[in-house]
Amino acid sequence: MSITREDVVHVARLARLELSEDEIEQFAVQLSDIIDHAARIQALDTEGVEPTAHPLPLSNILRDDEPGSTLDREVFLSQAPACEDGYVKVPRILDDSAGGPGGGT
Amino acid sequence: MTSETALEIARSVRSGDRSAVDVVTEALARIEAGDRDVAAFLRTTPARSLEAARRIDSLVSGGGDPGPLAGVPVAVKDVLCTEGVETTCGSKILAGWEPPYTATAVTRLEAAGAVVVGKTNMDEFAMGSSTENSAFGPTRNPHDLERVPGGSSGGSAAAVAAGFVPVALGSDTGGSIRQPASLCGIVGMKPTYGRVSRYGLVAFASSLDQIGPMTLDVADAAAVYTAIAGHDPLDATSIPDVSPDVKGDLHDDVEGLTFGVIRELSEGDAFDPAVLEAFRRTLAAIEGAGGRVVEVSLPSAEHALSAYYLIAPAEASSNLARFDGMRYGLRIEGDSAEETNRRTREAGFGDEVKRRIMLGTYALSAGYYDAYYAKAQRVRTLVIRDFVDAYSEADVLCSPTSPTVAFGLGERLDNPLAMYQSDLCTIPTNLAGHPAISVWCGDDASGLPIGFQVLAPELEEARLFRAAAGVEALVGFKEPACPGVLPGEGA
Known part of the structure; x- marks a missing residue:
């Protein structure tokens, strides 16, 4: 099996997913199957082949820097899980010892 | 009951023979009667729809131009933003979310006179091939309620195949318009990448996603495509050239056209014998009508699926990072911001979405990037080269x-x-960014539809529609299933 239980736990942490024990077991098996299948492309010779990130030959789309209208702040806030005083309210990001905005002084 | 096409409806509304209000009222009644069985719609919007229909009718009575799709009821896949109308992407994480703006494709369809009647079910965030990955339950195939409609645009396909509406919008990242169109016996078309603005399309894999029409016949698909295509400054990946009107190119014949049969995508154990039989019967009909049929090869096609299932999840894992429980959608509080992220995503995402986020995160993570993601991008180049060779023949x-x-x-x-x-069969086109279409080409012994896929080089939508209309003229189109209609009620 190419993907271990430890790999799943590590990747879940990177992806900000809190997986249950059952999910960890299941994903170790399923992701191994998928990755083993996908790994067949490694047999292909791609020496000197440029990667394609995007099918269009477009780059650096520019426009004049003219102010336009924006969407209404109240409309955005109406969709936020929590807000206060015209701002989206989010959990504390810095702990007390880190100082900075929101850090206790 | 109706299997009227969009263009037939628009003609009668534009001439004043019928009111848009009547057309829309009938569509809503068909949905009411039949959608309990099919579950194509996540929600309908009767008040808004009738208000829009009334505006069309007053334009007609005032002598104004109501647009080429006047009064045509359309269904919109729930991955497209509709201002003030809940848009969930089939996910619990967006349940209740009302977007502050409308997707350009929907705005353009409405500007052409079409009336949105509701939002359709889909695999969560368009990840799936059966519409069973919706957090709100599966959609059923109108031609056999015990079977899937395909996916991820299964709700849109079923809404058309059931005869509820003649037109729906879907999105296609690896076949999500064409595969359900095939399984439901309708027409589904994916434009060249960049032809239709992605503004307001909730992103799955940004280098692959494209919006397109799902319709009863090819002429309707061409009309809807013409309405929604064209440059949009709100999408930086929108092609700047003028998108030509393709409606005039439909000649309903295949004479003089050379069809290249992709060997790697038309034989092998993966195929139902009935599918290959219907496909070959259609090729014979094409030859009989003066078309040329040759065999071509896409040697890297067998690796396209693998490359896709590395590239698409990688892009998805990045795109779906925005669902963090902070600015919109679901939030499950934790002791820290990170724990809130984790709990929200664990509760809000379904199995397949988590699987693809995991797969994509793994493929992009330190130590694996070159072996998986970068390698897949090189394979993508090989697929594109193969297409160039094939189109020379x-x-x-x-x-x-x-x-x-x-x-x-x-x-x-x-x-x-x-x-x-x-x-x-659908994925290689997405990797290349080319246009492709699925048209019905017959049924198997139990009456289940089979689709014929036509592919064209980039920006050659006119050629694509011409070839598809030619095939359709030889095969015909499948009548909608019309569930919910009492015997004797059908026209």
Whole structure:
């Protein structure tokens, strides 16, 4: 099996997913199957082949820097899980010892 | 009951023979009667729809131009933003979310006179091939309620195949318009990447996603495509050239056209014998009508599926990072911001979405990037080169759209790899960014529809529609299933 239980736990942490024990077991098996299948492309010779990130030959789309209208702040806030005083309210990001905005002084 | 096409409806509304209000009222009544069985719609919007229909009618009575799709009821996949109308992407994480703006494709369809009647069910965030990955329950195939409609645009396909509406919008990242169109016996078209603005399309894999029409026939698909295509400054990946009107190019014949049969996508164990039989019968009909049929090869096609299932999840894992429980959608509070992220995403995402986020995060993570993601991007280049070679021998390419007919509900749910095989024939086009279309080409012995896929080089939509209309003229189109209609009520 190419993907271990430890790999799943590590990747879940990177992806900000809190997986249950059952999910960890299941994903170790399923992701191994998928990755083993996908790994067949490694047999292909791609020496000197440029990667394609995007099918269009477009780059650096520019426009004049003219102010336009924006969407209404109240409309955005109406969709936020929590807000206060015209701002989206989010959990504390810095702990007390880190100082900075929101850090206790 | 009606199997009227969009263009027939628009003609009668524009001439004042029928009111848009009547047309829309009838569509809503058909949905009310039949959608309990099919579950194509997540929600309908009767008040808004009738208000829009009234505006069309007053334009007509005032002598104004109500647009080429006047009064045509349309369904919109729930991955497209509609201002003030809940848009969920089939996910619990967006339940209740009302977007502050409308997707350009929807705005353009409305500007052409079409009336949105509701939002359709889909695999969560467009990840799936059966519409069983919706957090709100599966949609059923109108031609056999025990089978899937395909996916991810299964709700849109079923809404058209059931005869509820003649037109729906879908999105296609690896076949999500064409595969359900095939399984439901309708027409589904994916434009060249960049032809239709992605503004307001909730992103799955940004280098692959494209919005397109799902309709009863090819002429309707061309009309809807013409309405929604064209440059949009709100999408930086929108092609700047003028998008030509393709409606005039439909000649309903295949004479003089060379169809290249893609060998790697039209033989092998993955294919139902009935699918190959219908495909070959259609090729014979093309030859009989003066078209040329040659065999072409896409040697890297067998690796396209693998490359896709590395590239698409990688892009998805990045795109779906925005669902963090902070600015919109679900939030499950934790002791820290990170724990809030984790709890929200654990509760809000379904199995397949988590699987693809994990897969994509793994493929992009330190130590694996070159072996998986970078390698897949090089394989993508090989696929594009193969297409260039193939188009030197043929005007259009073709294959079955899906290796199988509609499969049973639940049949492939526990086996992600088997589910992924559903997209075998559709994925190479997405990697290349080219346009492609699925048209019905017959049924198997139990009456389940089979799709014929036509592919064209980039920006050659006119050629694509011409070839598809030619095939349709030889085969005909499948009548909608019309569930919910009492015997004797059908016209």
